Every structure is written in structure tokens, then in C-alpha cells.
């Protein structure tokens with residue numbers, strides 16, 4: 001078998017490369033049109049925009065050779081955008097033609113009742129009887145990782161995927177869509193097998209092992225649209241690793257109390273020497289792998305002092321990302337220092353280049369902190385008119401909005417009735433003790449307060465094209481007092497993109513509270529995992545017991 005992988009330059013293909021290597025396969029990248037002639041199997045992975053993908057293939061004279069490859073009957077496996085380009089068109093870019101192999105259109109999810117992008121884990125269902133061989137390793141008892149705003153509909157509308165193509169369907173909110181398609185030599189998944197732990201590895205392996213696929217995957221006569229309506233969307237548990245160099249220059253996982261990561265002199269048993277040192281809770285890659293194996297649905301690295309130096313020169317951090325991507329087969333988010341900067345030699349390095357370096361190292365998403373605050377300040381000063389130049393916009397344009405997370409670091413700003421001037425009056429929260437506050441944005445890891453409120457930030461970054469908000473709370477960080485539910489509800493109601501609740505988790509019940517009392521898509525914790533106080537499977541078991549949809553422990 002000569003396996004080729006087609007990389008269209010957007011997003012993280014390194015994870016697929018790592019998965020194939022882990023499974024023991026060797027492969028080559030498609031570099032020129034002639035490579036299609038040499039391929040006996042082809043995988044086209046990718047996230048991002050329909051138009052960007054088609055234009056990339058057209059500009060490099062790869063589109064027609066790809067079409068010829070598929071019509072030659074040799075096996076094709078499309079992942080995410082590799083599924084969508086099989087269709088005639090997409091409402092994402094009406095004037096752009098897809099390959100037209102599947103005679104219907106890709107459409108946007110409806111965001112009136114749910115967050116879009118559909119980002120996270122979901123279940124798949126077969127629509128008819130399938131032999132075990134015909135499943136291609138997909139299982140309706142497993143969950144898979146999705147990240148997309150557009151879908152191949154399966155909702156009885158005229159643009160639905162033709163029945164003979166549907167392999168599995170999934171449901172997000174009230175909408176059902178084809179989560180995988182299969183016919184003849186073509187197999188494609190909307191989900192990312194390379195990011196779906198062991199369940200995804202099984203799909204890749206089965207497809208690679210199978211000889212040419214038969215033409216009779218699922219007889220259309222048994223396709224039924226009367227499957228039970230059940231939203232399979234799963235609430236994610238995210239493990240976060242704050243990373244920085246310690247005083248000896250080694251990268252360590254640290255953890256602050258309200259963002260202060262230095263050991264306190266008052267801590268029991270600490271010598272004078274230890275007091276004031278950067279708290280060291282372990283090695284980044286070791287901990288990331290441990291959390292992956294324990295069932296974390298996503299891993300987040302935050303390079304918390306990156307604002308001090310240029311990330312493109314931060315080789316140890318890039319090495320951490322590369323090494324983690326070889327061990328962790330769930331999504332990896334990397335934050336810290338994602339912004340435009342100028343090298344010491346005067347060379348301008350745009351944020352999109354920084355992000356691209358992390359994607360090529362194995363990150364799936366980048367998280368932007370301080371620079372998002374500055375971008376929204378500029379947006380407001382420009383009467384809410386985006387200029388297309390911010391880090392959020394340029395990265396979202398190139399890699400898709402699902403690849404752009406904004407990490408917000410708000411802090412309560414308490415109101416003094418004597419001096420209050422009416423600012424942010426529609427965002428005021430009142431506590432039981434009579435105190436009132438609004439949530440003020442900060443930059444540089446909480447070191448600097450800005451006038452912007454977290455609601456202005458959330459709405460602004462959504463407008464600029466962010467795909468998700470990682471919502472920290474400086475007041476709750478490291479306290480173990482539980483998530484700030486007021487903050488989370490305020491932000492969640494303000495935007496239609498997914499929100500990850502962060503800061504303050506101290507017990508299993510805090511995860512129940514956040515999922516029961518808010519509509520947040522994911523909950524993140526750091527300290528309780530690093531100190532071994534709570535295990536991820538225990539959280540999941542408790543959530544599942546209460547009827548909250550989780551991904552079973554399975555790596």
C-alpha cells in the first residue's frame with residue numbers, strides 16, 4: 001500500500017501524521033499532481049473554510065487530479081473539510097463549486113438555539129443494519145470529536161445527503177447531520193478520528209486495513225429517518241496546564257492562587273529558600289499524557305509568561321507542543337503570546353505566523369488573551385467596524401474560526417455607591433451580601449486592568465471571528481470555591497459561540513453546578529488535577545449519574 005496524505009496547509013495535520021505513525025503506518029505527503037498517480041490510498045484531512053480549501057487545491061493544480069483519483073475507484077478518506085469538498089457546494093461560499101461527487105449542499109448550523117461552531121464530542125448512529133466490516137470501525141457506543149460550523153444535513157430537507165451516501169448520523173441540538181458518508185471507494189467523516197482517542201484510532205486503522213471497499217455499504221431501502229431524536233452533544237472536561245520557566249529556566253507546570261504562582265512563605269514546611277519560587281507541579285508533557293489517559297476531553301497549555309518574549313523563539317514551548325501531540329490524541333489548545341510582534345532584528349512576525357507555527361507543531365486551537373482585549377478596544381473605537389487586521393481575524397480567516405479561542409481574564413470590579421458613575425450599568429451583578437460589581441478585563445496575566453468589560457470583550461471577539469471563549473476568573477482562580485456562575489451566565493447569554501468555564505473548581509459538585517446552572521459547553525480545571533485531589537473519571541461518573549452527557553472513559 002502506498003498511502004498519501006493531502007495537506008492543504010490549514011490547521012493541524014500533524015496529529016493525523018502522529019496517529020498514523022502510532023498505528024505503525026508510513027505515508028507520504030502529496031506534493032504535486034503526479035503524486036495522485038502513485039497513491040493506492042489517500043487521506044484528505046483538514047479544518048477550515050470550504051472556499052480556502054477549494055482555492056488552495058485549484059491554485060496548486062490539485063483539484064482535478066484529486067477528482068480523477070476518486071473516480072479511479074481507489075480508496076479515499078476525507079476528514080472534516082475532506083468530507084465537505086465532496087459536495088456540490090456550501091452555503092459558506094455560494095459561488096465556489098465543490099467536487100460535486102455527492103449531489104447536495106453543505107449548510108450552516110442554526111445558531112438560534114445552540115452555540116456554533118459545533119465544537120466538542122458527539123455520538124454517531126447508524127441509520128440501518130451494518131455488518132461489522134461495513135462500519136469501518138465507527139461505533140455507535142463511542143463519541144468522536146467534531147469541530148465545524150457547516151454540516152451535511154439529515155433533516156428531511158431537499159438538500160439532505162442522498163440516502164445511499166449516509167454512513168452515520170449525529171445530532172447537535174435539534175439538527176441531525178451526516179457525521180460520516182460512505183459509498184464505493186469513498187469514506188469520509190465530519191469528525192476528527194485523529195483527535196478522538198482510541199475510538200478514532202480504531203476508525204483510521206480499520207480503514208487502512210480494509211481492502212477496497214465494496215459498493216453496497218448500506219442498502220438505501222433500509223435507511224430510515226425515524227431514528228430517535230436525541231442530542232448527542234457531550235459536555236467536555238478540560239485539563240489546563242499553566243506553563244512557565246521556573247527560576248532555573250526549566251519549563252514547568254505551575255498553578256497560581258488568583259494568578260500568583262510563587263510559593264508563599266507562610267506555606268507549611270517551606271524553607272526560606274522555597275518561598276518565593278515558582279510553584280512547580282510537574283512536567284508539562286508528562287502531566288498532559290496523564291490527563292489524556294485519565295479521560296480528559298481536551299488539554300490546554302497556557303504559556304503564562306509568553307508576553308515577555310517572542311513565541312517563535314520560544315523553542316522549549318514548541319518542543320512541549322510537539323511532544324504532547326505525539327502522546328495526546330484529543331484536542332490541544334495552546335495559549336500565550338499569540339499576537340503580532342517584531343523580532344529583535346526588526347522583522348515583523350504576524351500573529352497568523354505564530355499561530356501557524358503552533359498548528360504545525362500539533363496544536364488544534366490557539367488561545368489569545370491580551371491581544372483580544374486590545375483588538376476589541378480598537379473595534380469599539382472604530383464604531384464596531386472590523387478592519388480584518390487583528391490576530392483573531394487573520395487567524396480565523398486562514399485557519400477557520402474554530403481554531404481561535406479567546407482566553408478572558410476578568411476580575412470583579414466592586415462598585416462604590418459613593419463614586420459610581422453609572423458605567424456598565426446593564427452588566428452589574430448583585431451578591432447576597434449586598435455588594436455589586438461588574439467584570440473588568442485584564443491583560444498580561446491579570447497584571448493590568450482595562451476599562452473594557454468582559455461582556456464587551458465577549459461580544460467583540462465573537463464579531464471578530466473567535467470560535468470559543470475560555471472564561472477564567474481571577475477572583476476564583478485557585479480558590480477551590482467553585483466556578484463563578486454569575487460570570488458564566490452573563491457571558492453565555494451574551495454570545496452564540498461555545499464557552500469553557502474556568503477557575504475555582506474544588507470538588508466534583510462544582511462541575512455538576514456549572515453544567516446544571518449554566519449552558520456552558522465545557523468546564524476546565526487545573527489545581528485539583530495537578531494536586532491529585534480529584535480524578536477525571538470520578539467527575540465523569542458523577543455527571544453521568546445525574547444524566548449529564550459525558551464521554552466515557554476511553555482513550
Ligand code: 1PR
Nearest residue numbers: 256259304336337369370407445477478503504525526527
Ligand atoms: O495574554 O495572550 O499572552 O495569554 C496569556 C495566557 O496566560 C492567558 O490565557 C492567561 O489566562 C494566562 N495567564 C497569565 N498569567 C497567568 C497566571 O496564572 N499568573 N494563567 C495565567 C491563567 C488561569 C486558568 C487556570 C484556571 C483554573 N490561568 O487557565 O488554569 O483558573 O485554575 P483552577 O482550576 O486551579 O482554579 P496572552
